[in-house]
Amino acid sequence: MSADNEREAREQLIDLAAQFYDQFELGEIPHMSVPTRTKNNIEYDEEKDVWVYGDRESTRSANSVRGARKLLKAVYTIEFLADQLDEGRSSTLRELYYLSESWDNEEAQFSDQDESNQLVEDLEIVSGATREDFHMRPEESGATIMGPLHLREQTRRGEREIHCQKDVGEGGYQIPNNPDTIEFLDCDADFILAVETGGMRDRLVENGFDDEYNALIVHLKGQPARATRRITKRLHDELDLPVTVFTDGDPWSYRIYGSVAYGSIKSAHLSEYLATPEAQFIGIQPADIVEYELPTDPLSDSDVNALESELEDPRFQTDYWEEQIELQLEIEKKSEQQSLASHGLDFVTETYLPERLDEMGVL
Amino acid sequence: MSADNEREAREQLIDLAAQFYDQFELGEIPHMSVPTRTKNNIEYDEEKDVWVYGDRESTRSANSVRGARKLLKAVYTIEFLADQLDEGRSSTLRELYYLSESWDNEEAQFSDQDESNQLVEDLEIVSGATREDFHMRPEESGATIMGPLHLREQTRRGEREIHCQKDVGEGGYQIPNNPDTIEFLDCDADFILAVETGGMRDRLVENGFDDEYNALIVHLKGQPARATRRITKRLHDELDLPVTVFTDGDPWSYRIYGSVAYGSIKSAHLSEYLATPEAQFIGIQPADIVEYELPTDPLSDSDVNALESELEDPRFQTDYWEEQIELQLEIEKKSEQQSLASHGLDFVTETYLPERLDEMGVL
Numbered sequence: 001m002s003a004d005n006e007r008e009a010r011e012q013l014i015d016l017a018a019q020f021y022d023q024f025e026l027g028e029i030p031h032m033s034v035p036t037r038t039k040n041n042i043e044y045d046e047e048k049d050v051w052v053y054g055d056r057e058s059t060r061s062a063n064s065v066r067g068a069r070k071l072l073k074a075v076y077t078i079e080f081l082a083d084q085l086d087e088g089r090s091s092t093l094r095e096l097y098y099l100s101e102s103w104d105n106e107e108a109q110f111s112d113q114d115e116s117n118q119l120v121e122d123l124e125i126v127s128g129a130t131r132e133d134f135h136m137r138p139e140e141s142g143a144t145i146m147g148p149l150h151l152r153e154q155t156r157r158g159e160r161e162i163h164c165q166k167d168v169g170e171g172g173y174q175i176p177n178n179p180d181t182i183e184f185l186d187c188d189a190d191f192i193l194a195v196e197t198g199g200m201r202d203r204l205v206e207n208g209f210d211d212e213y214n215a216l217i218v219h220l221k222g223q224p225a226r227a228t229r230r231i232t233k234r235l236h237d238e239l240d241l242p243v244t245v246f247t248d249g250d251p252w253s254y255r256i257y258g259s260v261a262y263g264s265i266k267s268a269h270l271s272e273y274l275a276t277p278e279a280q281f282i283g284i285q286p287a288d289i290v291e292y293e294l295p296t297d298p299l300s301d302s303d304v305n306a307l308e309s310e311l312e313d314p315r316f317q318t319d320y321w322e323e324q325i326e327l328q329l330e331i332e333k334k335s336e337q338q339s340l341a342s343h344g345l346d347f348v349t350e351t352y353l354p355e356r357l358d359e360m361g362v363l
Numbered sequence: 364m365s366a367d368n369e370r371e372a373r374e375q376l377i378d379l380a381a382q383f384y385d386q387f388e389l390g391e392i393p394h395m396s397v398p399t400r401t402k403n404n405i406e407y408d409e410e411k412d413v414w415v416y417g418d419r420e421s422t423r424s425a426n427s428v429r430g431a432r433k434l435l436k437a438v439y440t441i442e443f444l445a446d447q448l449d450e451g452r453s454s455t456l457r458e459l460y461y462l463s464e465s466w467d468n469e470e471a472q473f474s475d476q477d478e479s480n481q482l483v484e485d486l487e488i489v490s491g492a493t494r495e496d497f498h499m500r501p502e503e504s505g506a507t508i509m510g511p512l513h514l515r516e517q518t519r520r521g522e523r524e525i526h527c528q529k530d531v532g533e534g535g536y537q538i539p540n541n542p543d544t545i546e547f548l549d550c551d552a553d554f555i556l557a558v559e560t561g562g563m564r565d566r567l568v569e570n571g572f573d574d575e576y577n578a579l580i581v582h583l584k585g586q587p588a589r590a591t592r593r594i595t596k597r598l599h600d601e602l603d604l605p606v607t608v609f610t611d612g613d614p615w616s617y618r619i620y621g622s623v624a625y626g627s628i629k630s631a632h633l634s635e636y637l638a639t640p641e642a643q644f645i646g647i648q649p650a651d652i653v654e655y656e657l658p659t660d661p662l663s664d665s666d667v668n669a670l671e672s673e674l675e676d677p678r679f680q681t682d683y684w685e686e687q688i689e690l691q692l693e694i695e696k697k698s699e700q701q702s703l704a705s706h707g708l709d710f711v712t713e714t715y716l717p718e719r720l721d722e723m724g725v726l
Contacts, residue, residue, distance in 0.1 A: 090569060091708055092562035094701045098658055101705040141561045141584070144504075144537055153532040156569065160532050167530065169516040169523050170544070174507055174534030177565065181533070198504045199455035202540065206453060206519065221504070295464055338457045342464040345454055 005180065009133035010085045013078045016126060020071065030071055031061035034122050035269070042268055044314065049278075050271035051262055051315065053125075060122070069107055070119075076100070076108040077119055081134045088156075090135035093117050125269045132178045132230075142175030142227030146205050147216035148188035149235075154181040161185065164216070170205065172219070179231035187239050190214040191362050193282075193353075194232060196222065196247040196256055200337045200348070207349040213363070216241065223256055229274040232260060236276045242362050243276050246353075249284030249294075250334040251306035254316070254325075257281045262315045282356050286328035289335045292352070295342050296333035303334060368543065372492035373448045376441045379489060383434065393434055394424035397485050398632070405631055407677065412641075413634035414625055414678065416488075423485070432470055433482075439463070439471040440482055444497045451519075453498035456480050488632045495541045495593075505538030505590030509568050510579035511551035512598075517544040524548065527579070533568065535582070542594035550602050553577040554725050556645075556716075557595060559585065559610035559619055563700045563711070570712040576726070579604065586619055592637045595623060599639045605725050606639050609716075612647030612657075613697040614669035617679070617688075620644045625678045645719050649691035652698045655715070658705050659696035666697060 020030040035041060035053035043054040062068035080099070084091060091099070097116040100109040110116040124131055131138075149164045153176060164173040176182070193215045195201045201219040204210065210217050218232055236243050245260050247253035263275035289296060299307070307325050310316045316325070328334070340348040357363040383393040398404060398416035406417040425431035443462070447454060454462070460479040463472045473479040487494055494501075512527045516539060527536040539545070556578045558564045564582040567573065573580050581595055599606050608623050610616035626638035652659060662670070670688050673679045679688070691697070703711040720726040 089708065090565075091704070092565065092701065094562055094699070095566070095704040095708060098699075098702045098704040099708065101658055102707060137562070137565050139560065139562045141507075141582075142534065155533045156571075157528065157574075160530070162530075162532060165520065167523070167525075169525060169537060170518045170539040171505065171537030174532065174537045176533040197502065199457055199500070199502045202453075202455065202500050203458070208519075211520075219504075295461055336457070338455065339461045341454070341458040341461040344465060345452065345458060345462065 005129065005133045006085055006135070009127060009129035010082055012127035012129055013082055013123065013134075016123070017075055017078045020075065029061055029063050031059050031063075031067075032071070032074070032122075032126060033057045033059050034125050037121075037125075037266065037268070039265055042265055048272060050275050051265075051268050052271055053268050072105070072108050073100075073110065073115070074119060074123070076103055076105070077116070077123065081123075081136075084135050090137050092137045092139055093120060093131075094139060096120070096136070121267075121269075130270060130273055132180060132226075137177045138226055140225040142177065142179070142225045142231070143219040143221040144172035144174055144201075145216060145218050145231070146172035146201075147210040148214055149184065149216055150186040152183045152185055154183075165210065172205070172217075175227050175231055177227055179227050179234065182231065182234075184235070184239060187216075187235075187241075188214055189216040189239075189241060191242040191244060191357070192216045192218055192232060192235055194218040194220050194224075194243065194245045194260060194279075195337075196220050196253055197337060200246070203338075203345070203348060207346060209349045209353070212349075213354075213357075220245075220247075220256060220260070224259060226270075226274060229260055229263075229276075232279075233274060233276045236278065243279040244282045244357065244360065244362060245279055246282045246337060247284070248334070248336045249286060249289055249328075250299075251303055251310055251325075253284075254281070254310060254321075255306075258313075258315055280360055280362070282353070282360070284335050284337055284339075286324045286331065288352075289333055290327070290331065292340070292343065294335040294339045296335050296339070299328070299332050299334055304329065368492065368496045369448055369498070372490060372496035373445050375490035375492055376445055376486065376497075379486070380438055380441045383438065392424055392426050394422050394426075394430075395434070395437070395485075395489060396420045396422050397488050400484075400488075400629065400631070402628055405628055411635060413638050414628075414631050415634055416631050435468070435471050436463075436473065436478070437482060437486070439466055439468070440479070440486065444486075444499075447498050453500050455500045455502055456483060456494075457502060459483070459499070484630075484632075493633060493636055495543060495589075500540045501589055503588040505540065505542070505588045505594070506582040506584040507535035507537055507564075508579060508581050508594070509535035509564075510573040511577055512547065512579055513549040515546045515548055517546075528573065535568070535580075538590050538594055540590055542590050542597065545594065545597075547598070547602060550579075550598075550604075551577055552579040552602075552604060554605040554607060554720075555579045555581055555595060555598055557581040557583050557587075557606065557608045557623060557642075558700075559583050559616055560700060563609070566701075566708070566711060570709060572712045572716070575712075576717075576720075583608075583610075583619060583623070587622060589633075589637060592623060592626075592639075595642075596637060596639045599641065606642040607645045607720070607723065607725060608642055609645045609700060610647070611697070611699045612649060612652055612691075613662075614666055614673055614688075616647075617644070617673060617684075618669075621676075621678055643723055643725070645716070645723070647698050647700055647702075649687045649694065649696075651715075652696055653690070653694065655703070655706065657698040657702045659698050659702070662691070662695050662697055667692065
């Protein structure tokens with residue numbers, strides 16, 4: 001339950017501030033430790049099947065003016081967040097930054113937004129809570145869902161029960177910033193199809209793919225927002241739905257798949273909250289480009305570099321990805337998902353997706 | 364009614380193809396004329412209060428192989444669009460481009476997507492219909508609406524009646540790609556507030572601004588999609604709602620206002636369909652930066668260039684804009700809409716917007 005998380009988040013923040021008082025009382029210089037957030041301090045957690053931070057830590061200590069100022073800012077931010085949670089309000093990261101200008105102590109004001117963003121990330125890591133638990137809203141909106149899912153969303157204006165096919169327009173159900181306000185009431189879907197582009201999402205909806213195949217069509221809108229990744233993970237975990245990811249066939253799109261499946265280095269502390277390691281990649285695969293003779297564009301230099309860096313990324317070091325990426329480097333081509341239209345507008349829903357889903361064991 | 368537009372669009376396309384036959388019969392070389400689509404051929408239509416194309420025309424004629432190929436592509440595209448309308452289907456511009464690979468005549472296939480995009484624009488201009496009437500969907504999705512509006516949307520799965528406060532989650536009502544499928548049933552709103560950023564849109568919804576001030580909050584999501592501009596215009600024209608635009612205080616955001624109010628040079632043939640010349644700019648105005656002592660960033664060189672080019676843009680040549688832009692060049696600062704949070708999270712809804720709306724005569 002979301003309300004519990006928020007209560008807990010509030011307590012953890014207060015505990016953190018209390019810890020500084022304890023340190024003062026013990027005659028210690030106040031400090032807090034956070035894991036080092038770099039590529040070198042990322043480890044694969046075999047048990048949870050996600051990437052997490054390793055043991056390296058950085059210490060924020062009041063043993064310098066700079067350090068003391070950092071902790072002062074942390075305390076002011078904790079007070080703001082605790083009040084915000086008390087009042088059931090929320091704010092964006094950008095608002096927090098600007099709001100600090102109204103704080104009575106000038107030393108506590110943030111000098112730029114990177115500083116306040118990083119502090120909130122530190123607080124997430126140290127408290128084990130998420131930004132959403134603090135009621136910090138993202139700037140980026142989540143995307144949409146279309147499919148046989150009936151849900152209840154707790155809004156500020158009361159509860160709303162919405163069926164994601166029957167109660168929405170062609171645009172679908174707009175995922176709220178914090179999908180933990182959603183309770184799943186009933187779901188007739190057999191799997192999730194997360195789709196990169198709006199053009200393809202609209203094609204699938206027009207062709208009635210969600211209806212015919214009991215699919216939940218989640219629009220990723222390019223690199224997916226936190227809200228989109230979170231609801232995808234919850235749908236997988238709570239409703240036991242297989243997750244499939246359908247993108248263009250180029251290295252940037254494989255990263256979109258990666259962000260659904262593995263999360264990012266910058267937010268490895270959130271992998272358990274946002275990542276769905278069981279998510280499977282449907283395509284466009286380099287093998288599809290060859291098999292279906294899709295229209296292509298040549299790989300650019302930056303495409304080639306991105307593919308080569310993926311070959312070295314531990315998250316892509318599987319037989320499957322090595323084979324596909326090496327094939328792509330060999331054929332030197334990429335294809336968009338909408339290029340399937342070269343075989344007609346129904347090819348994707350009548351042939352391509354059913355064949356791939358069958359191969360993958362989803363259908 | 365949308366169905367009428369589509370029937371008419373289909374007839375106009377067929378007429379255009381028929382015209383080529385007539386030209387053949389008369390022994391003429393087939394040709395079609397379209398207005399020249401450049402800055403030099405844009406005129407202000409005093410009566411309609413929008414920018415439209417002037418009298419200069421370019422002719423596409425079959426008097427060269429290149430020209431003949433262009434007309435062949437036009438005829439193939441017309442056939443595709445007419446069939447699509449017959450079958451009640453739709454497609455994206457990108458799908459059209461890829462689909463041409465399946466056409467039996469290789470000469471009719473598009474060599475790149477610019478070519479197919481431009482042809483569809485030519486067909487819009489010549490037929491007087493819109494891309495939406497041809498059932499060509501945009502790649503970009505529309506944004507969302509929150510406010511006291513009850514509407515009926517005609518979807519492929521039947522009609523949906525949706526109240527944009529009571530029947531939606533915190534994310535609001537997702538505007539469909541073609542808002543002409545919407546009928547407005549009932550509206551208690553007094554005005555439209557079109558908002559650039561997601562962070563500000565969420566602030567207004569959290570603070571209940573739509574409820575307290577009977578506002579329809581339309582999220583622009585940066586540079587607004589056609590669907591967002593179209594529904595804004597329809598809400599203005601059909602429900603007589605004043606339109607106000609609320610963006611960051613920088614030259615790029617003034618262009619967002621411009622695209623709502625005046626449209627763009629590239630789509631001047633659509634001004635009557637998409638532009639709302641009566642739309643008023645709320646802010647952030649350079650005068651607000653001074654008056655409310657907002658946190659600022661310095662203008663970059665490209666900001667200064669953009670402001671100077673706006674001073675020369677006929678659409679910004681009013682006393683109001685000249686004064687504001689000159690003030691901004693003088694103070695050399697810009698501010699984001701969320702910087703209002705420096706006076707507290709409620710300042711925007713309790714002070715700033717009510718004051719501005721009162722000044723503007725909207726409240």
